[in-house]
Amino acid sequence: MPRITEEIALASPSPGTRRSLKVHRYGTPGARPKAYFHAALHADEWPGLLTLNHLIGLLDAADAEGRIAGEIVLLPYANPIGLSQHHHGYNTGRFASDGGGNFNRHWPDLTDAAMERLDGKIGKDPAANDEMVRAALKAAAADLPRRTELEILKATLLSLSTGADMVFDVHCDDVSMMHLYAHKNHRDEVMTLAGDMQSPVVLLEDDPDDLPFDSANTAPWVRIKRRLGLDEALPDGCFATTVELRGHNDVMDDLARSDAAGLFRHLMRRGVVAGDPGPLVAAPCEATPLEGMDVLRAPGTGIVAWRHEIGTRVEAGELMAELVDIEADDPAAARTPIHSRASGLFFARKADTLARPGDQIGKIAGAEPLSHRQAGSLLSP
Numbered sequence: 287m288p289r290i291t292e293e294i295a296l297a298s299p300s301p302g303t304r305r306s307l308k309v310h311r312y313g314t315p316g317a318r319p320k321a322y323f324h325a326a327l328h329a330d331e332w333p334g335l336l337t338l339n340h341l342i343g344l345l346d347a348a349d350a351e352g353r354i355a356g357e358i359v360l361l362p363y364a365n366p367i368g369l370s371q372h373h374h375g376y377n378t379g380r381f382a383s384d385g386g387g388n389f390n391r392h393w394p395d396l397t398d399a400a401m402e403r404l405d406g407k408i409g410k411d412p413a414a415n416d417e418m419v420r421a422a423l424k425a426a427a428a429d430l431p432r433r434t435e436l437e438i439l440k441a442t443l444l445s446l447s448t449g450a451d452m453v454f455d456v457h458c459d460d461v462s463m464m465h466l467y468a469h470k471n472h473r474d475e476v477m478t479l480a481g482d483m484q485s486p487v488v489l490l491e492d493d494p495d496d497l498p499f500d501s502a503n504t505a506p507w508v509r510i511k512r513r514l515g516l517d518e519a520l521p522d523g524c525f526a527t528t529v530e531l532r533g534h535n536d537v538m539d540d541l542a543r544s545d546a547a548g549l550f551r552h553l554m555r556r557g558v559v560a561g562d563p564g565p566l567v568a569a570p571c572e573a574t575p576l577e578g579m580d581v582l583r584a585p586g587t588g589i590v591a592w593r594h595e596i597g598t599r600v601e602a603g604e605l606m607a608e609l610v611d612i613e614a615d616d617p618a619a620a621r622t623p624i625h626s627r628a629s630g631l632f633f634a635r636k637a638d639t640l641a642r643p644g645d646q647i648g649k650i651a652g653a654e655p656l657s658h659r660q661a662g663s664l665l666s667p
């Protein structure tokens with residue numbers, strides 16, 4: 287069945303302007319497993335735009351050979367609102383400039399609305415329960431409020447992803463190695479993906495409160511299961527992951543081609559696309575808990591002079607950088623050390639080296655939970 291492409295209009299935000307989403311659909315609607323992809327929900331993060339562009343080529347070729355076994359929904363860009371935001375020559379696509387906040391936080395929680403629809407219907411059969419929960423979540427997503435342009439964007443994306451068996455929200459960091467976020471219940475799946483993509487970092491979350499897009503897809507399953515005490519009677523029906531494709535400037539055909547091939551391999555491994563993915567190569571890392579990740583902060587304002595490159599393994603207590611107070615009269619007394627509190631891989635840092643007080647400037651993935659890192663909270667507002 288050939289790919290179907292549709293355009294979904296958002297509400298016009300001002301006279302004479304209108305934005306829209308583009309949706310590519312592969313396979314038979316309703317076929318399983320279903321996979322959902324979009325890129326640049328944070329609209330200033332562009333590696334995923336090129337990677338999905340390559341993935342579309344691979345999917346078109348597989349489609350022409352009749353190899354789409356499940357269903358695939360792919361949006362080449364998730365956030366036309368953010369893509370259109372510029373300030374003095376720079377795209378500012380992480381936060382909605384009309385006050386709507388971080389585009390990847392505070393997504394609607396479908397749990398309560400789905401629970402109302404499930405009232406008294408859940409039994410002991412996992413497959414039947416899976417279908418009922420999937421249908422209840424889809425109905426709940428269809429009922430989301432759609433008053434503002436941003437609400438329409440969020441309701442549309444969540445309606446398209448809800449019901450999928452796997453959801454890939456493709457982002458990037460500032461200066462960074464590839465890393466994957468997923469719920470801890472999906473450790474096996476995310477480690478398989480890490481093998482297919484050779485991701486050197488996997489971070490496991492435990493139901494974060496501030497509901498980024500991946501959690502908005504996973505959390506209702508986790509929460510319904512917990513509230514109804516279902517355990518084995520309800521599968522973890524949606525594996526959702528935030529795929530951080532390295533750094534902001536890592537936009538190159540070679541990387542995008544190889545990342546698209548990794549995603550495509552994973553689709554074959556999961557039976558969404560027919561074909562031989564080849565033997566699973568082990569992930570080049572162990573999964574580490576989100577609360578084991580140290581987030582280095584600037585203790586004041588100044589220039590951050592790094593002592594290590596990303597990709598370095600460091601020990602707790604290690605000197606990572608010095609903050610140089612450029613207002614100090616004595617350069618010898620201008621330096622404040624910044625140490626790692628985790629032992630692990632230094633995998634990401636801020637591109638800007640002129641820090642403001644409290645800025646998050648670096649990330650180290652450690653295996654041991656850190657006392658100052660709160661479980662269930664993400665990194666930034």
Ligand SMILES: [Zn+2]
Binds near residue numbers: 331457
């Ligand atoms: Zn992002």
